[in-house]
Amino acid sequence: MIPFLIGIPAVLAVVFQIVRNEKIRGYIVYAGAGAIMAMTVVFIADWIGGGAKTWMFYPRTETIDHLMTAGDIFLMCLIVWLSVRYKRVLPMILSILQTVLVLYVEFTAEVTEGPHMMVDWLTILMCIIIAFIGGFICIYTVGYMKGYHQHHKDVKDRQPFFFSMLFLFLAAMFGLVLSQNLIWIYFFWEITSVISFLMIGYTRAEEAVGNSFCALWMNLLGGLGFAIAIVLMALGQESLQLTEVVSTGALLPLMCLSLAGLTKSAQLPFSTWLLGAMVAPTPSSALLHSATMVKAGVYLLIRISPALSGNLVGLIVSSIGGLTFIMASMMAIAQNDAKKVLAFSTISNLGLIVACSGIGVEETVWAAIFLMMFHAVSKSMLFQSVGATENTLGSRDIEDMHGLIIRVPRLAYIMGIGIAGMYLAPFGMLISKWVALKAFVDSGNVVLVLCIAYGSATTMFYWTKWLSKLLCRHIPRDTVKDVTRKDEYLSMLFHACVMLLMCLLLPLVARWLVNPIVRQLFGNSKDVLSMSVLATMAIMLVSIFVVPVAMFFISRRSHTELVPIYMNGINEGDNRFFTNSYGEKEHLYLSNWYLRFEFGRRHLRIPSIIIAAAVLVIGICLVIGGVSW
Amino acid sequence: MAKRSIVPFGPQHPVLPEPIHLDLVLEDETVVGAVPSIGYVHRGLETLVKKKDFKQYVYIAERICGICSCGHGLGYCMAVENVMGIDVPERAQYLRVIWVEMSRIHSHLLWLGLLADALGFESLFMESWRVREKILDMFDETTGGRIIHSVNQVGGVQKDMDSSMLKHLLETIKDIERDIKPLVDTFLKDYTVQSRLKGTGILKKDDAILLGAVGPMLRASGVEYDVRMLGYGAYKNLSMEPVTCTDGDSYGRCVVRIKELFQSFDLIREAIGKIPEGDIHVPVKGNPSGEYFLRIEQPRGEAIYYVKGNGTKFLDRFRLRTPTTSNIPPLVETLKGCQLADVPVLILTIDPCISCTER
Amino acid sequence: MGKVSKSPWLLHYDASSCNGCDIEVLDCLTPKYDIERFGIINTGDPFQADILLITGGVNSQTERVVKQLYSQMPEPKVVVAVGICACTGGVFKECYNIRGGIDTVIPVDVYVPGCAARPEAIIDGVVKALAVLDEKQAVMKTPEEKER
Amino acid sequence: MEEKNDIREINARQFFPAIVKMRTEKWRLVQICATSVEGGCEMSYSFCRGYDMRTYRFVAYGDEEVASITQIYPCAFLQENEAKELFGVNITHIKPDYKDKLYRIEEETPFKEKE
Amino acid sequence: MDKIRAFTLAGRMLKNLFRRPATTQYPFEPADYPERMRGHVRIEIGDCISCGLCMRSCPSGAIVVDRKAGTWTIDRFDCVQCGSCVTACPKKCLFMEKGYTEPDGVKKSETFVKPQEEPAGKTKKTG
Amino acid sequence: MVKVIFVLAYLIFAPFVGALLDGVDRIISARMQRRKGPKLLQPFYDLGKLFSKERIGVNNVQLFLNMSYLVILMIAGSMLFAGADLLMVLFILSTADMFLIMAASSDSSPYSNMGSSREMLQMMAYEPLTLLVAVGFYLTTGSFLVSDIIREDISAVLWMPGLLAGFMFTTAIKFRKSPFDLSTSHHAHQEMVKGLTTEMSGTTLAIMNIAEYYEMVLLLGIFFLFFVNSTWWSWIVALLLCAVIFFLETLWDNVSARVKWKTLLYSCWVVTLVAGGVNILILMLDK
């Protein structure tokens, strides 16, 4: 079963290189995505039918090991070649260094053999996310890329390449989450780094190339951490099992793995790459920043989180997570590019998840998993809707989305649901925040409590202003034609439905999916969400869904006389123009607040990076110095 | 680059009772551009000199503005008197000074109240206006009108103040002085007020001169210029120094106006002490012929009256350049870079009087 | 007393007054005259106002503003012209830019004479306006009931 | 009685240099007054330094172009626009130019001597 | 520079709370006006000689004197209480009196007819 | 059963209590300004009038958004009075506020948009502290549940004086009191016309006012929690102290100018950090 999961997308990736016809390619994508989803369903059914026990696979895999070694070397060569071509040194050094380390372990170290792959509830969850969200993103991409290339005539059409990368990425992600052996994970880890690098550089514009290299070296740094962890595990514990890392709880390898996780999930000193990645076409952003890439980092951290509880590494991870949460959310305020906002909010959300996993107790991990799920769905949805809006409006500036509700209502609704999902009570994010806050308090970490308090306030601010911009009934200057294609809508609708279902079925999701994960990770069971809270949830759900609808119908019944809006008495009558000082008509324009001078990236970026880096470096030093906590 | 909001500010706006209008360009709440517009109160009363004779016109001049009404009457009369070469009796000159200073007190208290209102400080507004009420009552008692006084006439004043009135006036002033002490403390020392005034709308000395600021606005930027120092009317017999302040910000303007308030108290006291007995007006014969530019210091600063007569009872031209006209360019300058919440405050710190400006 | 007259909210607009009447209108809010006694609030917002207090005569620029503000007020509403200028144009009626009183643009319900109108007169005027307000509300209600 | 006004008659050619000189000598522009006279419009520009006041005056006949001094004294724009709108003085290059919409009056140039 | 303080007004506000409000009882109790108040113009019509000087001196044109009919009309809603007419009247038959014209729903003017034999007749006309 | 009574009492009486408090507030303010002030029942007259006016609006959605605001606030309040989870109550409270913001920015009106921007900013300013207050209660009493909090042996305020001070500071925002009434303001002293409420008239405004009354009572309810404990007399003391707090807010309203948004944001955040953060830290170390 597993080979199929990894194999199908991988094979498809090759197919795209061969099939050059756009139509056919589209159908293949649909079919492929469908196949992946179907496979996943079958796989899960099979697994659950088998008792939902933890499965271990492939204790002996000589050949595959060798293939992977070859793959590692190939990746290294690729990086070296590209680095030489674009004259970058850092990635080259990092890549060579880590490959050498890994090869060293592979060929010299004596390690106890163990299973290379594992399936448990967490894996299953990740598979669902990858297959469904990733799959739908692929479907969306078909439509999107058409529009994209109509808009960006200057960009060379390399769609086959793009699709290959997409599917390859899915394959790598499947591999990553299913693997259990560190070397295997490392292999897939590297693949994701490289592919993301290639996808970011899709347009081959100068900026894109620069940003892609930035992403590359940062991820390679994480890869280096990974490689070091492998070395340490191999030499110290003589094991390469991820479970072993957790169960032995040796700080240094944990630290190195955490470093890898932090870079992948774009935590603070390394968050630049994620921002830079926004130059890529939107589907790749959607894929990288919702369902896959960054989730790999988070996944790793969640995996090792039981070992992080209450030690120095956990403290570092959670501090960095907390810091990222608040800083990124502050910086998001100053952005008017929708994708930038999404990027920052991704970083900030990941920060919260990371902070949760850094604390490493049942509640926080529970919250982390929930946050991850909601984040995956709504971020993917938001990225897609922003992409579609961009194709429609020709701009992804939030300011240009003023009054989207009357221009392109469907997109506005979808975007609205996505935004609501990100922060509004009772959508999932909030309940997770509730749990996280409680857990932070329980863990006695006052800094994190403050972070979450301030961070949620700032988060609220930028989402609210976006939402109100969307829903404003502002009569636009021009009308636009919705050019969003059906497959795009299909994907977005799917996400919207999932979002709503997840909210409605939150208790069930908690009981059937998240609680088992936590139970498996921690080996005991404890209900994180008490019944009273669930009851509260129910009330809130009712309130948020029923109330506005009910009110809508009630208010419909009453007749309202419409009058022009108030503009100090000089409204020209159509709510758009006012008489200006020269006695002429002037177009009224309203912009959101961006507080650029207070929360601008220029002011916050450097300090936050410095602080985060300092925390990291000091933390690593302490860990190396063996300071016990 | 963020988009900038373009919004209208005024004319109908509760911050200021008057219809001032600005086109504001905003970034968040920061004003990056402002274009003033006037004309919402434009009546065109300068042409009325062709229809009303020069004696009647005093009543119209007084109605140029209800705040500095007394000064307008005075300025117009003095300009005409200068053209015609009339010497006004001493007592009338003293009475004029007393009334004009009273109107300065009334105007400044009004301004303090409006400023407090713009700052959202309701109780301070109420207190200032409650105090102001006393001076209005005094006007009512001495001239018969709270707002429009109709006391000036070409050649003197229409009404006299007897000693009991003068005594009452002294008492009232003492009363007012006692009452506003705590208010002044609040204006000058309260933290929240300071956070709004200090450092906003800074106008440097050179800019103030170049942009032609006048009155408290100019003096708050450190320029000693108070037309009363020319010694027109009874001022030549009274001792006074221009009040200045070097801050150049809203706070400085507030300080200057508050100090002027106390200066006016002193001037009135001195004038009452020195007032001679005698006639209050001289008969006026003939019609004005010739021209004259006359400067007087109004509550808001130097106003210039231009009168040109042609020997008939209708003047050829009357023109008034009011202090607010001169203060609008500096205002526009100080508005740039301020916060939207500062806009009403900054507008108020020039103490605009649109009806004066637009006539 | 009807509902409206217990809480009439004011909207004040200076059409082209000399400020004299303006400050007297404002003065009504202050401690000595305190018209909040009658539940009056000086809102700046036509949407929430019941009484439109206008000072000054109408000129070419303010004409549209006055009309617009009037149109933005919900029924029942009354207009009070405060000051001689607002009643007839006063001393300025011969000026080239003065149309005359407020009644040249919108219907006026109560005229408050005086130059400047005294606060007492303004209070009287407002009290008169309240009666008109109640009448208008009564008129507003009846056709509705008939429809039912 | 006050001191006499210091009014200096100049012609249109001397006008600009005179203004520039005032600026360099740090005089404050206090007012610009237009007065309709026979066949044209008399423009008076008054300046103050300390307590001294000086007025320059010239007559712009007919449609004669008068250069705006807003380049030198930016604060002159209101009064220049006013003179242009009310008196019909042909002042050019005012910055900002309200294009006769400062007061937005219905009657054109009400102060101008009508034939 | 004095030091900055917060709550500078608090003491005064608390004290005010226990003081009597400064509000007049106006509409419920009559207001009292000073002697000189320029409220409205009164005419001793009997002394009027219909010379029309008041009419000419009135800046807002509120007075109409009809010599033939012997009437003196004042538009109360046009009079700005300036007192110009009072000063101008050669017979000193005009007076400025306390008390203002009542606000009303219609603009009114008052006409006084010069008595032929009988004492001053007063008729009201709306217009 | 008791819960039901409480909730019903809240739903029914909160607007009355709120309006009465508003009336008292207005009279006190007037007296402080040496005015006579309106009648005590003036807020009721105002509401009555607003409901009786013609319905005008700038669009069709504002009314329904405002109604949602009201109902969600009612839900939040009922939850508080039903003894439910405090944190949840606060979350719903901010959700309700969202609807208000959307109502205000539902049209391109410059002033109400400005008001809504400022309202968002205010939310950002007070949010942290409100969350910390909930955390404080959790730390002192070991539960987020209001029903547990009121059953403690000693009043929570003894453990969290800093939070109380901070909460009093930030509630000025919610009460729309002077230093912090940026987005809209009470009575005559407007900031930029009427801020948020610029485009609301008649019924819409009345609904918004009623919602504010609910909110006022809700907030006073949270203040109440600070003082109450398991003894019966503490209820009376708590009520009195709530009245004192309300008076202090009114006083504060009358002795300060409205600050600018930066001052608002920074001061609230600093107070949160200093008063709230330190208090929480101490609680964490101590408990």
Ligand code: NFV
């Ligand atoms: N500007 C102005 Fe005036 C003054 N002071 C006068 O000349 O207020 Ni209405």
Ligand code: SF4
């Ligand atoms: S009536 Fe008199 S005081 Fe009122 S605005 Fe007109 S001129 Fe001014």
Ligand code: SF4
């Ligand atoms: S008081 Fe003045 S306005 Fe009234 S009638 Fe006499 S002259 Fe005319």
Ligand code: SF4
């Ligand atoms: S001026 Fe005197 S006497 Fe002459 S018409 Fe008028 S009121 Fe009569």
